[in-house]
Amino acid sequence: MSDLRESLNQTREEFEKKIKEIQNLADIEKIRVEYFGKKGKLTGVLRGMGNLTPEERPEAGKMVNEVRAKMEEVFAQSQAKMKALESSYKLKKEVIDVTLPTHYEGCGARHPLNNAINEICDIFLGLGYSIGEGPEVEYDKYNFELLRIPKGHPARDTQDTFYVSDNILLRTQTSGMQIRIMEELTKNGGKPPIKVVCPGKVYRQDTLDATHSPVFHQIEGLVVDKGVTMGDLVGSLRLFAKKLFGENTEVRLRPHHFPFTEPSVEVDLTCWKCGGKGCNVCKGEGWIEVLGAGMVHPEVLENCGIDSSVYSGFAFGIGVERTTMGRYGIDDIRLLYENDVRFLKQFK
Numbered sequence: 001m002s003d004l005r006e007s008l009n010q011t012r013e014e015f016e017k018k019i020k021e022i023q024n025l026a027d028i029e030k031i032r033v034e035y036f037g038k039k040g041k042l043t044g045v046l047r048g049m050g051n052l053t054p055e056e057r058p059e060a061g062k063m064v065n066e067v068r069a070k071m072e073e074v075f076a077q078s079q080a081k082m083k084a085l086e087s088s089y090k091l092k093k094e095v096i097d098v099t100l101p102t103h104y105e106g107c108g109a110r111h112p113l114n115n116a117i118n119e120i121c122d123i124f125l126g127l128g129y130s131i132g133e134g135p136e137v138e139y140d141k142y143n144f145e146l147l148r149i150p151k152g153h154p155a156r157d158t159q160d161t162f163y164v165s166d167n168i169l170l171r172t173q174t175s176g177m178q179i180r181i182m183e184e185l186t187k188n189g190g191k192p193p194i195k196v197v198c199p200g201k202v203y204r205q206d207t208l209d210a211t212h213s214p215v216f217h218q219i220e221g222l223v224v225d226k227g228v229t230m231g232d233l234v235g236s237l238r239l240f241a242k243k244l245f246g247e248n249t250e251v252r253l254r255p256h257h258f259p260f261t262e263p264s265v266e267v268d269l270t271c272w273k274c275g276g277k278g279c280n281v282c283k284g285e286g287w288i289e290v291l292g293a294g295m296v297h298p299e300v301l302e303n304c305g306i307d308s309s310v311y312s313g314f315a316f317g318i319g320v321e322r323t324t325m326g327r328y329g330i331d332d333i334r335l336l337y338e339n340d341v342r343f344l345k346q347f348k
């Protein structure tokens with residue numbers, strides 16, 4: 001019995017000394033095996049209990065349990081301490097200084113076409129216009145019919161259309177937005193004034209080459225109010241041109257024909273490269289064609305429930321690709337759609 005007490009105390013003292021010296025979780029595991037394992041020291045001492053008399057056993061059992069509980073408590077505390085220590089060490093080691101400079105991966109930029117659209121729309125926003133958007137898959141009646149381009153009209157041939165079905169198509173122009181905007185207003189009893197620009201994609205069955213693409217962008221403009229005149233149209237376009245290309249930019253109108261405007265014009269601006277002298281960008285002309293425009297045809301107003309004896313309006317359609325290409329001296333429209341990073345990088 002006293003032998004047992006002796007060796008128990010010895011084991012415990014030795015254990016407590018060792019556990020004070022541990023450095024990490026691996027050490028603590030070693031101690032676990034050394035003392036509490038199947039072949040461990042404490043287990044060995046307990047085995048010695050086999051030599052005791054039955055009378056001695058209860059007291060010995062009590063003693064052993066007490067010592068073991070104490071040792072286990074010390075062990076658990078050290079283990080917890082080591083775990084905390086190791087995890088704080090790990091956290092310290094893995095800390096990341098987010099303020100350190102890093103390898104620069106490069107930053108994207110807006111596509112030149114979106115840039116142009118934003119810039120142009122911003123100018124009109126500044127002139128009090130609002131911005132509208134509509135579907136690229138459009139009804140025939142909005143794209144053609146209500147714009148005075150009935151089935152069989154020759155204007156349909158100049159805009160080779162992608163048809164989805166008999167009366168649904170990919171819009172060939174943003175002019176359908178004129179109808180949508182006016183109809184939306186009057187169907188709820190609203191009345192002009194209207195001042196809106198509508199940017200968007202349009203589609204035509206053109207074979208892709210340096211100057212043609214089956215998809216391109218237009219910005220439609222529409223102003224309807226009492227007493228709107230051709231003079232207002234010219235004034236607005238002149239303002240727009242000067243804001244976009246500089247004070248010296250001039251506007252030139254050439255008579256043209258669109259079924260939905262009367263009179264109709266094609267509008268040229270003085271070349272933004274040579275200022276009108278003639279160069280490679282304007283092909284020696286000094287002028288670049290940028291948009292189609294005109295006074296909204298009275299029948300179109302009436303088609304949308306607007307009294308053409310009270311109201312008049314003008315409309316214009318800006319070719320975004322043409323403006324962008326001219327501006328940056330891009331000579332191939334395909335560059336705008338291939339998304340070649342070497343090309344796009346130049347517009348940062």
Ligand code: PHE
Pocket residue numbers: 172173174175258261292293294315316317318
């Ligand atoms: N929609 C015409 C085109 O695509 C342009 C235009 C718009 C003309 C508005 C007049 C008024 O060619």
